[in-house]
Amino acid sequence: MAAITSGYDRVKAVKEFDESKMGVKGLSDSGIKTIPQIFIHPQQTLSDIKSTSKQTTSIPLIDLSNVASPNHRPNIIKQIKEAAKTWGFFQIINHNVNVSSLDNTINAIESFHNQPHETKSKYYKRDEGRGVMYASNNDLYRTNAASWHDSLQAWMAPEAPKAEELPEICRKEMVEWDFHAAGVAEVVFELLSEGLGLERGKLKELSFCETRVIVGHCYPYCPQPDLTMGITPHTDPCAITLLLQNQVPGLQVKYEGEWVDVNPVQGGIIVNIGDFLQIISNGEYSSVQHRVLANSNKKSRISIVMFLNLSKWRGEGYHGPLPELLSPEKPPVYRDFTTQEFIENFYSKGIDAKSFVDKVKIQN
Template sequence: MESEEAEGTIVKMINNCDDRMSELKAFDDTKGGVKALVDGGVTKIPTMFYHPLDKFPNSSNTEHSLIPVIDLEGVAKDPITRQQVISRIREASETWGFFQVVNHGIPGSVLEEMKEGIKRFFEQDVEVKKEVYSRDNTKPFFYNSNFDLYTSSALNWRDSFGCQIVPLIGKPQDLPEVCSCAGHYYPPCPEPELTMGTTKHSDGAFLTVLLQDHIGGLQILHNDKWIDVHPVPETLVVNIGDLLQLLTNDRFKSVQHRVLANRNDSRVSIASFFGYNSLAPLTKLVSPIKELLSEDNPPKFKETTVAEYAAYFKAKGLGNNPLQDFRI
């Protein structure tokens, strides 16, 4: 009963604020995230979560089947299969910027436990989660809602946690026992037509590998249409990030994508971002690969560092396209 009364108070605190910054701070100070709003019985979402209508239409029901699904069976043993898979990945990276992989070698039981771990963390009592609530992403583990809370034009209907796995900051025991990976939690939304689970954006790293549950809602922008990436059991979604588009001088595409909010079910996803601390040191210069350049294909992006791009991406927040600001 005390927990329910506290959650109800959270909703009242936010709704009683008379300006946007106070509203944001009140929400942040609760350390309960979107999940606490839902648990508190919110029926009308706060206006800070309102998103403008998107100008791009949704696709037909059949277009989602065009998103490449690449079978990795035998890729490590058969040279012919390996070349075929490489060719398909190259084509998907150039055309779609997104593809799915099957027969990747991770047991289905492991994938299911990963998703359950996300749910276990976010569905804990809010007082337990508050202990690791932080906006300091240098910590071994941090949980919050909307990393760009104070800079975005509209908040997303999701809570997130993150931990750096390679190299691990701190010790394995610094991570909560309930989970040991990075993930997002999208609670049911009473007014999904007014907001987004995640607003349209591209990823700022080199590459993202995503595990999504059965709920769905992930969409990619392709040929000015939003196309559903329907969940397929035991399949991983792979997408190109901004830094890989920069390295390949626009050959591989870092595609905008989003997640819809939904009224009926909570959704979880686990994203592994490869780039800021695993594929390159923070001070390493990143520029288009020289072997891809020619008189007919000069450099299209300015040289930058991983640290500089990461900081710029964070400052811009989701919903923007920071890579365009690095074009020559």
């Protein structure tokens, strides 16, 4: 563990890094051999950072090629339900999106991050809740230790950005991926809905496909990967997340108390359950901790995350477990909560695991 420098002023160091607009990619490209103090994590965070390359288990891989078949659909629903309940993560293949389209999206985001930081800096800002933003660590000012990644974020719906707001180098691909991902999400929400014993269109009807945010992460080479994280352990606050990744490893999921590597599958789309869906499913589905290790490869790890959440809250502006899932035998595990509570919980601190789930859990 590196020693803390005497007289170190973290607030000043964070501000200087942020105002440089270099991002960690700029630091990495500059050839630094030691990482700045603001990225060094406490020992308890780093105590179990290792790749479990000898693992024999991984997140479920689910083939959607026969999803429209009355003979095969029930089995696919069963697989999705089991994966969403036990792993909180699964990977889908044969999802009707061309592999070339996925690769083009990954390559375009990589091209954006590979530009000189002087070129990217015009997009660098901190305006998280809308529009288009490029920055390093969305929670940079809310966390005690920064992580080794940069992100390009674009809110695609309910209000789409103007074309010129998206960087030209990845504009076409981001718009196309938004279109394809919305279609994939609709199918996944149908299967998840049926897995809960609800009507096929129930989760879509609740508007869960209508708030969409694309975040293109870049995890560049880190000269001291044992001192920092790519992204710290967390759960996603949304309903579900769709994720594309290139062939550089690093993503891990917590399963039965162990960190499990999520190995890239060519043409696969990773789906993970968010806190919101855990709550409204009354705990039938589980959001699960995941993290990304700092990248020791010379090639950058690229991942493209789409967060999906509802756009229309109930008339009174609150949500909670779906009434259809409740009964005397299955009482609510969580209380109702408001839009404001949900948003404030996310923006009041660094990313974390299930803090909102814990906040609305009904204590017996």
